Amino acid sequence: MAFSIFSNKNRIINLVLNDHSIRFVELKQVDPPIAQKWNERFLPPGIITEGKITDIDSLTNILEECIDEWKIGRRQVRFIIPDPLVIIRKVSVPSDIQDDEIKGYLYLELGSTIHLPFEEPVFDFYMLEKNGKNRDLLLFAAPEQYVMEYANLFSTLKLTPVVADISPLALYRLYHQLNQPAKNEVLFSAQFDLTSVNMSIFEGTVPLVMRQFPLSFDIDKWEMKRDDTGTVHFKYIGDTEDLVYQFEDILKEINKLSDYYRYSLSKEKRAVSKFLINGDHPLLQAILDEMKERLEVPVEMISLELGAKDKGGSTPAKLFLSLGLALKEVQ
Structure with missing residues (x-):
C-alpha cells in the first residue's frame, strides 16, 4: 500500500485547478489505484481564465475554505500546470553536448534559436533519438510567472508545493497503470472538460504533441446540482444544436491533429x-458513443473497475486526472 509508513498529515495531496473547478485526491494505494479521499469545488467564471489566475482574492478565499473543509492543511502538494499554459515542442541539440549540460544549453538558446510564445519559461525535457550530428528532445515549457502564481498561492495558504505535472502525462500514467498498452501503440488522448478539450498523441509513453481547444461555456445554459457525496452534476438546458456544432468543431480538430501526426x-x-477519452464533460458518454460511430480505430475510456469505495461509490471519472497525478513518483 502506498505511503503506508506515513501518518495522514504527511500524505501528499494532489490538486487540479482549471477554469471551472478545484479537485483534490489523496491516494490510498497504487495497485490498483484507489483514492483515500477526494473532493471538488465548482469555480464561477472569471476566477481562472485560460489557466491564468484572474481573481486572486476570490481564488484565495475559496481555496482557503476548501483546505479547511477537506482537512488538508499544512500538507505537501502535487499540482497540474493548467493545459493552456503548457507547450510541448520537439527541438534539436548538438550530439556532443553532455547530458548534464543540456539544461544549461537550453537556457542559453531560449529566445535565440529556440523560440517560445512567452519569456522566462519553466521547462523540462525528454531525450529522444540521436539524429546524426544532433539529438532530438521534447521540450515541455510553461511561463514561469503563471506557474509561480499557483505555487505562491499554495505557499501563502500553508501548503508546500513539491511537484508540478502536466495533464497528458498524468492521465497516461493512470492508463498505463490500469492497462497493458499494445506494442507500437499510437495513442490519441482527448480530455473533454466543461470549458476545453486537451488533445495529445503518444508514441509509447512519450507525448509528441499537445493541442488545447477552448469550449464556449455559458453558465446560464447549465443546471448545476450537488449530490450527497459532494459531487457536482451539470445538466444542459440550452439549445442542443449548440452542443452539436461544438462537437463537430472538436471532431475537425481531432482529425486535423491526427493527420498532422501521421x-x-x-x-x-x-x-x-x-483513442482514449476522459474528462469531466457532462456528456462524456454521448461523446464516446459518437466517436465510436465516426472513427475507424478503437475508442475507449479509462476504466477503474476497482475504484475507491469512498463515499459509497467509486471514484468519478472526473477525478481520474487527479488520480494519475497522485501516481507520480510512487510507481
Missing part, C-alpha cells in the same frame, strides 16, 4: 491506433 511528425507515416 504526415508531419511520424517518420514512418504511422496512424493513430487508439
Whole structure:
C-alpha cells in the first residue's frame, strides 16, 4: 500500500485547478489505484481564465475554505500546470553536448534559436533519438510567472508545493497503470472538460504533441446540482444544436491533429491506433458513443473497475486526472 509508513498529515495531496473547478485526491494505494479521499469545488467564471489566475482574492478565499473543509492543511502538494499554459515542442541539440549540460544549453538558446510564445519559461525535457550530428528532445515549457502564481498561492495558504505535472502525462500514467498498452501503440488522448478539450498523441509513453481547444461555456445554459457525496452534476438546458456544432468543431480538430501526426511528425507515416477519452464533460458518454460511430480505430475510456469505495461509490471519472497525478513518483 502506498505511503503506508506515513501518518495522514504527511500524505501528499494532489490538486487540479482549471477554469471551472478545484479537485483534490489523496491516494490510498497504487495497485490498483484507489483514492483515500477526494473532493471538488465548482469555480464561477472569471476566477481562472485560460489557466491564468484572474481573481486572486476570490481564488484565495475559496481555496482557503476548501483546505479547511477537506482537512488538508499544512500538507505537501502535487499540482497540474493548467493545459493552456503548457507547450510541448520537439527541438534539436548538438550530439556532443553532455547530458548534464543540456539544461544549461537550453537556457542559453531560449529566445535565440529556440523560440517560445512567452519569456522566462519553466521547462523540462525528454531525450529522444540521436539524429546524426544532433539529438532530438521534447521540450515541455510553461511561463514561469503563471506557474509561480499557483505555487505562491499554495505557499501563502500553508501548503508546500513539491511537484508540478502536466495533464497528458498524468492521465497516461493512470492508463498505463490500469492497462497493458499494445506494442507500437499510437495513442490519441482527448480530455473533454466543461470549458476545453486537451488533445495529445503518444508514441509509447512519450507525448509528441499537445493541442488545447477552448469550449464556449455559458453558465446560464447549465443546471448545476450537488449530490450527497459532494459531487457536482451539470445538466444542459440550452439549445442542443449548440452542443452539436461544438462537437463537430472538436471532431475537425481531432482529425486535423491526427493527420498532422501521421504526415508531419511520424517518420514512418504511422496512424493513430487508439483513442482514449476522459474528462469531466457532462456528456462524456454521448461523446464516446459518437466517436465510436465516426472513427475507424478503437475508442475507449479509462476504466477503474476497482475504484475507491469512498463515499459509497467509486471514484468519478472526473477525478481520474487527479488520480494519475497522485501516481507520480510512487510507481
